[in-house]
Amino acid sequence: MKQANERTIRPQGKMTHSSHWGAFSGEWVNDQLVISPHPIDPDPNPIIQNFPEALRHKARIAKPMVRRGWLEHGPGPSDRRGRDGFVEMEWDEVLDLLAGELKRVKDRRGPQAVFGGSYGWSSAGRFHHAQSQVHRFLNFALGGYVRSVNSYSAGASTVIIPRILGDYEDMTRRNIGWDEVVEHCDLVVAFGGMNTKNSRVAGGGISKHTEHGDMIAVSKRGGEFVLVSPLKTDLPDEVNQDWLQAMPGSDVALMLALAHTLVMDGTHDRAFIDRCSVGFDEFETYLMGRSDGQPKDAAWAAPITGLSADVILKLARRLPGKRVLFTVAHSLQRARHGEQPVWMSAVLATMLGQIGLPGGGFGYALGAIANYGRRYNAVPIAGLPQGKNGVADFIPVARISDMLLNPNGPFDYNGKRMAYPDIKLVYWAGGNPFHHHQDINRLRSAFAQIDTLVVHELAWTATARHADIVLPVTMSLEREDIGSAQTDPLMVAMHQMAEPFGEARNDYDIFSGLAERLGKGAEFTEGRTAREWLQYLYKTTYDGLVAGGHEAPDFETFWANGEVLLPQKPLDGGTLRAFVNDPENNRLPTPSGKVEIFSSTIAGFNYADCPGHPAWLPPLDVPTAETPLHLVANQPASRLHSQLDFGGHSAAEKRRGREVARMHPKDADAREIKDGDIIKLFNERGACLASVVVTEDVMAGVIQLPTGAYYDPEDINDDKPLCVHGNPNVLTRDVGTSSLAQGCTGQLTVVQVEKFTGNLPPIQAFDPPVPVERPQPPRLEAAE
Numbered sequence: 001m002k003q004a005n006e007r008t009i010r011p012q013g014k015m016t017h018s019s020h021w022g023a024f025s026g027e028w029v030n031d032q033l034v035i036s037p038h039p040i041d042p043d044p045n046p047i048i049q050n051f052p053e054a055l056r057h058k059a060r061i062a063k064p065m066v067r068r069g070w071l072e073h074g075p076g077p078s079d080r081r082g083r084d085g086f087v088e089m090e091w092d093e094v095l096d097l098l099a100g101e102l103k104r105v106k107d108r109r110g111p112q113a114v115f116g117g118s119y120g121w122s123s124a125g126r127f128h129h130a131q132s133q134v135h136r137f138l139n140f141a142l143g144g145y146v147r148s149v150n151s152y153s154a155g156a157s158t159v160i161i162p163r164i165l166g167d168y169e170d171m172t173r174r175n176i177g178w179d180e181v182v183e184h185c186d187l188v189v190a191f192g193g194m195n196t197k198n199s200r201v202a203g204g205g206i207s208k209h210t211e212h213g214d215m216i217a218v219s220k221r222g223g224e225f226v227l228v229s230p231l232k233t234d235l236p237d238e239v240n241q242d243w244l245q246a247m248p249g250s251d252v253a254l255m256l257a258l259a260h261t262l263v264m265d266g267t268h269d270r271a272f273i274d275r276c277s278v279g280f281d282e283f284e285t286y287l288m289g290r291s292d293g294q295p296k297d298a299a300w301a302a303p304i305t306g307l308s309a310d311v312i313l314k315l316a317r318r319l320p321g322k323r324v325l326f327t328v329a330h331s332l333q334r335a336r337h338g339e340q341p342v343w344m345s346a347v348l349a350t351m352l353g354q355i356g357l358p359g360g361g362f363g364y365a366l367g368a369i370a371n372y373g374r375r376y377n378a379v380p381i382a383g384l385p386q387g388k389n390g391v392a393d394f395i396p397v398a399r400i401s402d403m404l405l406n407p408n409g410p411f412d413y414n415g416k417r418m419a420y421p422d423i424k425l426v427y428w429a430g431g432n433p434f435h436h437h438q439d440i441n442r443l444r445s446a447f448a449q450i451d452t453l454v455v456h457e458l459a460w461t462a463t464a465r466h467a468d469i470v471l472p473v474t475m476s477l478e479r480e481d482i483g484s485a486q487t488d489p490l491m492v493a494m495h496q497m498a499e500p501f502g503e504a505r506n507d508y509d510i511f512s513g514l515a516e517r518l519g520k521g522a523e524f525t526e527g528r529t530a531r532e533w534l535q536y537l538y539k540t541t542y543d544g545l546v547a548g549g550h551e552a553p554d555f556e557t558f559w560a561n562g563e564v565l566l567p568q569k570p571l572d573g574g575t576l577r578a579f580v581n582d583p584e585n586n587r588l589p590t591p592s593g594k595v596e597i598f599s600s601t602i603a604g605f606n607y608a609d610c611p612g613h614p615a616w617l618p619p620l621d622v623p624t625a626e627t628p629l630h631l632v633a634n635q636p637a638s639r640l641h642s643q644l645d646f647g648g649h650s651a652a653e654k655r656r657g658r659e660v661a662r663m664h665p666k667d668a669d670a671r672e673i674k675d676g677d678i679i680k681l682f683n684e685r686g687a688c689l690a691s692v693v694v695t696e697d698v699m700a701g702v703i704q705l706p707t708g709a710y711y712d713p714e715d716i717n718d719d720k721p722l723c724v725h726g727n728p729n730v731l732t733r734d735v736g737t738s739s740l741a742q743g744c745t746g747q748l749t750v751v752q753v754e755k756f757t758g759n760l761p762p763i764q765a766f767d768p769p770v771p772v773e774r775p776q777p778p779r780l781e782a783a784e
């Protein structure tokens, strides 16, 4: 095997590059890669400092590997996934083997037995984007694959928003702009807050981190914020704010009580409601308790939310007569009944007549991520064309375990009764289900059902460790690409800064080799090298610049300059502003053409877990004697999801090598837990260790443990092994938001916590597996 560092390029000078967490440059100084943020960035994301140490870390995958049991027994269900040793293989041999297995599954079962959803963020770059690559490959080489729809980010809102307002992207990303919030907004009611750790990330790339400055600008003008969240840190300290510590999962009760108070006070905008919405009367019947005998007033909401009735009434009375913006973080809808807070906040904005006004109304996900509230580029940017998927079957993305555990089983989704496909082979490139999915022990049993799991990875994630065939890929620093997002004006030439680690290859080269073996090489590559694809993709933007009369550098100039600044269009309120200005002529794309406070379509689905108007539906997970604390499993500050968890910045933010949980002194004292202790979090589904920070920044009754620590089972042969590193998805529940959207509900669950007093098990998540001998003779055919 070649040594990882044997061939290293050491280009001179600063090279431009981009990531989901910022544009930056890299330079080799005394054999060290030094990363610096882009000079135009006012508030760079420290996550860029994960790169230098990650580049040559032992957790990187150096050589193709195949699970020994899969070689020995052939493809088929196996609970040895994640437990077996791996056999090293040369590239030619492993590609022959995999091409043969893809052909076997396709010939026997068709492409509808291949799951290629491959959800995940992979890395920035328009061409080497792993999902685009794997989807294109499966379309050209196999004729298609079973796909997944929607995201872990916005699973519920992607389905509910089109039913009540209109196109998801139009109603969220193209609706409220930061520029107008800074200029016009008096009061932002931020459900789930606007944590700058989150808005320092944007899918595709980001050159200026401006949210922090924008919030301060609102404050300086006299604008105010109300933070509704279990964590004080969900808004920057420097902004004018009141922190309302509402119980996790109780937001809809609070929103209903605000609506109830507006009606009682007569401060809701009846004329606007009549002009711009349908169904207020049905909703009001419920709100006032005429249908169920329970008015949804402040006294009713107080014990549910943990806020006093007085606090709720005061907030309701701050709302009328101001420019008010309701923001709802993605997190609120990543929970059981996640459709409701999204719907109810749109109803509140409607009741106050704020929809469509500059800097006011409904601001879904503003501040949760930097793709929202930003100007759009005025010229197009191209992605890799996908080809045609010949398979119609799909699942809502977070139903992966359900699908693998229930082939042909029924499920509800968005008004339809559907059946799960029968999957034999799963192909993953650019995502980490052992990071993103809930109830990891259940996920492991789901992956035990299939014949073959193929994973392309740059590091030994738990997903790679559970695969049958592991193919090592380059990280973005080891290849050339174009970094660009529609919501950022800087297009970045992502220069190559290092040779590939070990024998790692680009996803594109792996798929080209496989397509070739399956007789589809020319179709997949269209005869282009990676560099030629970059030139081809760039041409779309170049042509757009020329057509718009803008300065248009050719590819070579762009590449040499390292970047090009694209023209942008301001956000002007879009469809919603046009609608409120003239509802008759600018109808919304809903059945009524208006905001649907009551949706007869949704009511017609007869879902007990998603009725025809927003409603308070008690959560599944409520604190009990066994599990008395709410767990908030939110996004990590020190990295993007699980990416480069072994990098320098992520590692430095851990304590004693463990992920850090935060809890209130009251809950810590009751358990004799002190700041810096190692604790164990557990419930009926699993258990993990974490280190603990004791702080009043977390409300009492809540413990927070971010996602993204690599899953690190103490003894993988246990059915429910202890994760010694702090991955909260061993604790979360694998259930959909509702029959409507079936979105991810990973944000919240309930747990018990105790001080861990045993011998502290070592962290092994970043140790590569030691290769084992290959079985003789290998058997490659599955028994069926």
Ligand SMILES: Nc1nc2c(c(=O)[nH]1)N[C@H]1C(S)=C(S)[C@@H](COP(=O)(O)OP(=O)(O)OC[C@H]3O[C@@H](n4cnc5c(=O)[nH]c(N)nc54)[C@H](O)[C@@H]3O)O[C@H]1N2
Residues within 6 Å of the ligand: 119, 120, 121, 122, 123, 128, 130, 152, 153, 154, 334, 428, 429, 430, 431, 432, 433, 435, 436, 437, 438, 456, 457, 458, 459, 461, 473, 474, 475, 476, 507, 633, 634, 635, 640, 641, 642, 643, 644, 707, 728, 729, 732, 746, 747
């Ligand atoms: N409990 C709980 N769970 C959650 C959430 C939560 O709030 N709570 N949040 C959810 C959300 S919003 C999301 S978006 C998901 C995120 O889930 P994912 O997007 O799956 O998480 P990442 O860690 O970004 O996974 C990307 C993987 O791609 C790999 N990779 C990077 N570049 C390349 C490449 O070029 N090629 C290949 N082949 N691989 C590459 C990285 O090493 C990494 O393992 O997690 C979800 N999970």
Ligand SMILES: Nc1nc2c(c(=O)[nH]1)N[C@H]1C(S)=C(S)[C@@H](COP(=O)(O)OP(=O)(O)OC[C@H]3O[C@@H](n4cnc5c(=O)[nH]c(N)nc54)[C@H](O)[C@@H]3O)O[C@H]1N2
Residues within 6 Å of the ligand: 152, 153, 154, 191, 192, 193, 195, 197, 198, 199, 200, 201, 228, 229, 230, 231, 234, 246, 247, 248, 249, 250, 251, 329, 330, 331, 332, 334, 335, 368, 369, 632, 633, 634, 635, 636, 637, 638, 639, 640, 641, 747, 748
């Ligand atoms: N640094 C960093 N930034 C990221 C990411 C990352 O992994 N790392 N991931 C990116 C991605 S893919 C996405 S989708 C976005 C995610 O955006 P979000 O899903 O909004 O982010 P989270 O941090 O999970 O949650 C935000 C806050 O919501 C609060 N919260 C949780 N439950 C409740 C509740 O029931 N009610 C109320 N009122 N508040 C609640 C928590 O205190 C939490 O800190 O972030 C993006 N930004």
Ligand SMILES: [Mo]
Residues within 6 Å of the ligand: 152, 153, 154
């Ligand atoms: Mo996300």
